[in-house]
Amino acid sequence: MTDRIEQRINSLNKRLNSEKRFRIYCIGAMSFALAWVLILFLNIFSSGYSAFYRTVIQVDVPFLNLIEDTTQFSEMSSEDINNLSMYSFSKKAIYGLFPDIEEKKDKKMLIRLFSIEFEQEIREFLKSNKSNINETETIYLTASDDVDQVNKGNYPRGLDEDKRRIKDIQLLFFDDLVDRGLVSYEFNLPFLMRGDSREPELAGVGGSIVGSLFTILVVLILSFPIGIFAAIYLEEFAPKNRVTDFIEININNLAAVPSIVFGLLGLGIILNTFGLPRSTPLVGGIVLSLMTLPTIIIATRASLRAVPPSIREGALAVGATKMQAVMHHVVPVAMPGALTGTIIGLAQALGETAPLLLIGMVAFVVDVPQTPLDASASLPVQVYLWSESAERGYVEKTSATIMMLLGFLILMNLAAVLIRRKFETKW
Amino acid sequence: MKSIKIKADNLNVYYGEKQALFDVSMYMEEKQVTALIGPSGCGKSTFIRCLNRMNDVIDICKVQGKIEIDGNDIYAPDMQVEQLRERVGMVFQKPNPFPKSIFENVAYGPRIHGIAEHKSDLEEIVVTSLKKAALFDEVKDRLYDAGTGLSGGQQQRLCIARAISVNPDIILMDEPCSALDPIATARIEELMGDLKTEYTIIIVTHSMQQAARVSSRTGFFHLGKLVEVDKTETIFSNPSDQRTQDYITGRFG
Numbered sequence A: 001m002t003d004r005i006e007q008r009i010n011s012l013n014k015r016l017n018s019e020k021r022f023r024i025y026c027i028g029a030m031s032f033a034l035a036w037v038l039i040l041f042l043n044i045f046s047s048g049y050s051a052f053y054r055t056v057i058q059v060d061v062p063f064l065n066l067i068e069d070t071t072q073f074s075e076m077s078s079e080d081i082n083n084l085s086m087y088s089f090s091k092k093a094i095y096g097l098f099p100d101i102e103e104k105k106d107k108k109m110l111i112r113l114f115s116i117e118f119e120q121e122i123r124e125f126l127k128s129n130k131s132n133i134n135e136t137e138t139i140y141l142t143a144s145d146d147v148d149q150v151n152k153g154n155y156p157r158g159l160d161e162d163k164r165r166i167k168d169i170q171l172l173f174f175d176d177l178v179d180r181g182l183v184s185y186e187f188n189l190p191f192l193m194r195g196d197s198r199e200p201e202l203a204g205v206g207g208s209i210v211g212s213l214f215t216i217l218v219v220l221i222l223s224f225p226i227g228i229f230a231a232i233y234l235e236e237f238a239p240k241n242r243v244t245d246f247i248e249i250n251i252n253n254l255a256a257v258p259s260i261v262f263g264l265l266g267l268g269i270i271l272n273t274f275g276l277p278r279s280t281p282l283v284g285g286i287v288l289s290l291m292t293l294p295t296i297i298i299a300t301r302a303s304l305r306a307v308p309p310s311i312r313e314g315a316l317a318v319g320a321t322k323m324q325a326v327m328h329h330v331v332p333v334a335m336p337g338a339l340t341g342t343i344i345g346l347a348q349a350l351g352e353t354a355p356l357l358l359i360g361m362v363a364f365v366v367d368v369p370q371t372p373l374d375a376s377a378s379l380p381v382q383v384y385l386w387s388e389s390a391e392r393g394y395v396e397k398t399s400a401t402i403m404m405l406l407g408f409l410i411l412m413n414l415a416a417v418l419i420r421r422k423f424e425t426k427w
Numbered sequence B: 001m002k003s004i005k006i007k008a009d010n011l012n013v014y015y016g017e018k019q020a021l022f023d024v025s026m027y028m029e030e031k032q033v034t035a036l037i038g039p040s041g042c043g044k045s046t047f048i049r050c051l052n053r054m055n056d057v058i059d060i061c062k063v064q065g066k067i068e069i070d071g072n073d074i075y076a077p078d079m080q081v082e083q084l085r086e087r088v089g090m091v092f093q094k095p096n097p098f099p100k101s102i103f104e105n106v107a108y109g110p111r112i113h114g115i116a117e118h119k120s121d122l123e124e125i126v127v128t129s130l131k132k133a134a135l136f137d138e139v140k141d142r143l144y145d146a147g148t149g150l151s152g153g154q155q156q157r158l159c160i161a162r163a164i165s166v167n168p169d170i171i172l173m174d175e176p177c178s179a180l181d182p183i184a185t186a187r188i189e190e191l192m193g194d195l196k197t198e199y200t201i202i203i204v205t206h207s208m209q210q211a212a213r214v215s216s217r218t219g220f221f222h223l224g225k226l227v228e229v230d231k232t233e234t235i236f237s238n239p240s241d242q243r244t245q246d247y248i249t250g251r252f253g
Helices: A002-054 A070-075 A078-083 A087-095 A104-111 A119-129 A147-153 A168-179 A189-193 A208-236 A242-256 A259-273 A281-305 A309-317 A322-351 A354-358 A381-388 A391-425 B044-051 B081-088 B102-114 B121-131 B136-142 B151-162 B180-193 B209-215 B232-237 B240-250
Strands: A054-061 A136-142 A183-187 B004-015 B019-030 B031-038 B061-069 B088-091 B170-176 B200-204 B217-223 B225-231
Touching: A002 A391, A002 B200, A054 A147, A070 A147, A078 A119, A087 A119, A104 A168, A104 B240, A119 A136, A147 A168, A168 A183, A183 B044, A189 A208, A208 A242, A208 A281, A208 A322, A208 A381, A208 A391, A242 A281, A242 B217, A259 A281, A259 A354, A281 A322, A281 A354, A281 B088, A281 B232, A309 A322, A309 A381, A309 B088, A309 B151, A322 A381, A322 A391, A322 B088, A322 B200, A354 A381, A381 A391, B004 B044, B019 B044, B019 B200, B031 B044, B031 B209, B044 B061, B044 B170, B044 B200, B081 B088, B102 B121, B102 B151, B121 B136, B121 B151, B136 B151, B151 B170, B151 B180, B180 B200, B180 B209, B200 B209, B209 B232, B217 B232, B225 B232, B225 B240, B232 B240
Parallel strands: B019 B225, B031 B200, B031 B217, B088 B170, B170 B200
Antiparallel strands: A054 A136, A054 A183, B004 B019, B004 B061, B217 B225
């Protein structure tokens, strides 16, 4: 008798121990996955956050040298200001930082501390403040990428001079400017507003954000109605036979097709046969819609299937037609699920790169697109483009673009969760 | 003898290869409660779902034979099934209110059939239907709350209100009390007693006591066949078939 009890206790302890072990395995697996996510986020954040501010250098610009009376600017149109020859004037304003420099070579080095658009920046300042320009104005000019990186501490100053892009004399200038308090940081608004550029300090994600938004909009407009209608037909109206089985299998297959194949399809048919404009969000959106459709259809069908059949019967029993029963009662209940599926599909499309490379959205585009028919980049392609670039400034910009992309993805997934929570039918 | 409302003639129903009903012929009297009893899977639900053609939804279901309501064949090609279901309402085993407000649940039928022209008419229909279903007093302060928030018995009465909102002649009830507790069941039974003054009621039930309490005629189904149909007292006191006798005395089922 006692033997049996002891046996039971032993076997129970064994079971309890194995449960404990199992729990440890599970927690271990979860921690491992979480650790990687954390490492990814830390890595991207630590190398990307510095792209959100930029180095500017204070320069005193003596506008009196450009014109006899600075009040005259207020009477000039933007056109007139564009026609002013300001290049050597702007250069002289920069030389004013170090009046003692004589040698042409050193002057050139000094100019190269600034972004190549310094003349344009002074002109823009003049345009927007033309009504009250003083004799001398202090303007914050964008520093060149090399200076920016040195200032942020991303640049190894210890290298031999011939192994780095920034020269010793430039470092001397820079350190002196820092001592005089003329070097400062400001929020990098141009990074969020501008398109791509060959100069890292002038390159922005604005173009690719707008490009991505246009693309996603096209995907939404195309794939949401088509996906929902296809799902409703297949789930509610289609007869259950071999043809619909075949369609169902192929939709599932389509969801598993590598995305680059859709890119090839877009290249072959949408660009070459239909002749739609290359590199545009319209074409990108069409291609990504093909990729997103199966996701939306599968998610919508699943949520339609989850609507209890008793609801359909209830509607049919008071004399509703099949369509009324479906549209009035089944679809509204299934809608949160369908929307969630759609947003998840859109989030996938937002992060998709491969098909866009094939339809030419990998082009170098400086202008921020105005319509879905303008050539454009997109966020993931911008990451790809910048990750290949040699200049140091693109490193932080690549990570910052990934941060923006992740930010959008997190927002979309959050929206999906919120929609599901808020509109879910409670039985 | 009351006048005959529904008449089924040699009804055979197949689900694919499997035959579910064999040569069922019976009639149901107007403004009476007819109960259908029998063990699970005997075909009584299949039969009741033929009366408003709910079986049409099932692809593999095939119906042969004839069902006449007021002398019209409901399986005739020119019969519109939506119109039929307006005249033959149905209440299901599990309460299935729409996930909408109480008001919307009842207003849905009249609205799709265009019965109410004005909003005030619609409100009147909703109120009368809820009153007839003995639910109005309990929900009059919360007509715009979710119908799914009611208790099980209230939900079932809401479904009854929904069924009578389109002013049918016949109400089919497929085990309406099987998901309810005894108190809610008693209320529904009481309600049936009131409703039969206006409507012809066919009820499928597992409970023989319920059949005995509410119905005037009872049909006993077994293995897809209608074994016996007669006055309720006769079925329960002096059945003519041995199988009925065995079933009501609890030998099987």
